[in-house]
Amino acid sequence: MKPKPKTPPKKSTEERRKSLAQLLKNKGTEIYEDLEKGKFPSFSVPSRSVSNIVYDTKLRQYVLGSSVSLRSTRNMSQLRSFTQLMWLAFFANRLVNEKKSSTLRDIYYSSQAFAVDFEDQPESDNIIVDLEAVLTRPREDLHIFPEERSSVFGDLTIEYTVPGYEGKRSNLSDHPDGYLIGPSLSSCELVDTSAELVIAIEKGGLFTRFVEEKVDKKFKAIIVDTAGQAPRSTRYLLKRLHDEMGLPVVILTDGDVYGEHIAMVIKSGSANAAHLRELTVPDAKWLGVWASDIEKYKLPTIPMTESDIKRITDLQKDPRYQEGNWKKQLEIFLKLKRKAELEAFSKYGLTNITDKYLPEKLELAKSL
């Protein structure tokens, strides 16, 4: 039942690092030569304005359209942000070469050592996204991580590449709290696994329950806690587990519109990351909790808020929700105007969710 590994991308972490270093060097050289020639250098930054974000049905994710804007040093008003972008490339290059990682907040403060000033962190965050778009590489490749972390547990052997741990291996079932998905997990090589499935789950509480109930063994699964909306490093890991290890990915969320969308973002990305293409698992499957499960399993519910309902109507305009189960569940939510959490299964006993619901849903998923 293990799907065949997808063809190309067993591209090792080291290779990725090298190609990124080359990319950065090329950009640097371009600009260096411009200056030598007395030419004002510029970057082409793909436009991230709403009008340039389109849904690519083939890739099954949001992508940026063809519109690019030129950030040129000829233009006085762009000189500062050009320099910021330049600095970031320079700084990321050091991070990558020195195999050091930093957080978004670190970046904001580091800039000050170089007389490159950012007004505030949103400004530096924004420049980071610009650089991602210029290089078409996620910031994690540049060793820049957000503060939020999620975790993973299961039989997966990895080999670290971070300095001081090079070549060292770990099995991710060694620690019962799971492993943080941080810089070292983002840059490690995936070596081996006996698992046949990845279960991504929205909530830390349920993740712990799953570990306790040995879901990893019972279902031959690697369990990932997305801690709400999955951070990019988590989505990146999910993608690698799917692409490199050939594991199918299933998702369990709360039974509400936010849960449904958490699943959708893992499957086909977010508009915010339309400039990146390596963060989606198009084959991932949302197991539940569906709106239809609420009635079917007679789950205790809570009423929806105004903003829940607004979110439903917004998503109904999204091209990805125009058909199939995605569309149907939204409609049912809207009709019920009530929602249910994953914990609602505890009404039938604490293990009900792992003993009954999960197997039923996995069985059902095969036909999805």
Added chain:
Amino acid sequence: MSSKGTFDQISPSEFFYRNRDLAGFSNPTRSLYTAVREFVENALDACDQQGILPDVHLSIKAVDPEKPDPKPYILSVKDNGPGIESKHVPLAFGTVLYGSKFGLKQARGMFGLGATMAILYGQITTNKPVFVKSSTDGKIQDEFELILDIQKNKPIVLKHETQDTSKTGLSISICLEGDYAKAGAKIRDYVYQTSLITPYATVTFDDPKGEKFRYTKIVRSMPPAPTIISPHPYGVDVETIKRMIGDSKFSIPTVDNNTIEKVKTELGLRKKDLNYTEIMERAKRRWSSLSRNIRVVIAVMSFLKMDFAKLSKIRIDDIDVSRKKLTYWDFGESKSFTIDMDPETDYYKQLTNTVQGETLVSFLTKRFQRVGRTTAEKFADFAGFKPEKRIGTMTNEELVKLSDSLQKFPTFLSPDPSCLAPLGAEPLEKGMKAFFNPDFISVIQRGASAYSGFPFVVEMGIAYGGDIPPGGTKVYRFANRIPLLYDEGSDVVLKVVEEIDWSRYKVKGDPPLVIVSHICSTRIPYKTVGKENVADRPEIERELRLALQFLSRKLASYMSKRGLAEMEKKRANLYLKYLPLVAQFCTELAGKQKEPDYKKMLKEAVSIEAET
């Protein structure tokens, strides 16, 4: 005797004494300020009229500095003007409505009122005399000590001495109740602004606290002195016309012994007695040298056919020119006689002229400015009068019609501005430069214009930056070279300034901006007796607006040049900051050792047009 009470006539001084707040002497604060103004303005007026570059020294000293305000102060003003002839001094300063500036021309003072009111106020509040020193020849100085007899509107000279001197000029010193604590700011403002609009004058002020303010001459040329001119037809009302007719018309002299003596003197017959025919012949020979009064008496004699002896025994009762009858009372016969006058004789014409006044056409051409014969005739037609209509025969209704028509006749030439004395663009500019040391300045003097028959000229200057503090537009308003300091709210100048949309002229925020506005006119249309704000006459408003728009356009073009320069500087700084960083970062990225040579680009960067 009637028991209904008595009618008293009060003297003009009495009147002004009772209504002194009208003239600005309502309380110690206001009075001190007004007194300063009156004396300083008199000094400047006197110098202006004689073409003397004024040096005016003002000093205010407390009689007892320890006392709290209000308290007595000694106010002295000294000038280097022409002085006043000794015999006029007591009258000029001891009588209200005695002055030399009644004529139709621009001056600061107007009614022969100011100085005397200040003196009057000082005398009432401190019971001290006024000291005046005056020299008209620069050799001898008359020194007076005067007090006023308010009831009689008459000066009383307490002391009059003469001294040797080397300078002409006048100095005056009074003691008055004042409140410098409250009036000080106003007075200092007044002195400052007066110097701004009088850049050809040196004005100094020693204040009671020992502070000295010195404003020395900035220019050494004076604006040409204004000339006195006749009124413009648009500028007169019925009352004025009546007064003008009165001036031009002689009443029939009474033929008494006094008159007969005068006739004899003019004919050279004081020692000689001639009969009637001989008298008439002699008169004919000397006609051209005879005065008007005498000619009238001769004309009357020609109809009476009497010699001097007979003439002294009658009384003329009526001369009816239209019915050509002359009536007299003969004392000898105790009887009234009426004789016919022959209308064909020159003597008859002489009488007509005298009694009925001149013709409408001659009245208009001689008594008004810029009215020629043709215009006068066209006007007569317009107003429905015969051109040769005698103005002395006009009834009250006709006079009203005449006055109305004068206002309505569309084609009178605009008023003659030679009676005005604007400061001139150049001195205004120099003055403003010296006062504000601005980054930008522009001034304009508009051509003469008129409202209701009164000519006026608007001068305006605008200054930006330099020593001017930011905080928004400051407007200095002047009228006839007098600063207008208070009651700003409803002034026409401020209205025009407020209406301007500065953003259209590239002026933003609270700019360091000064506007100086000067209106000159034979009559400034003040809104209040306080003479601090000018009413909005459309003609004046229009001139002010045009002047301000002109200046604002100049300012705008300066501002955009300045904007470009600032932009260039900003550019240069930005590139200087960022280009080295870009060079540093790309060098490391590209894996090079040496930084690229970007220095030449710094220069080029500045010249790039801003791209947006």
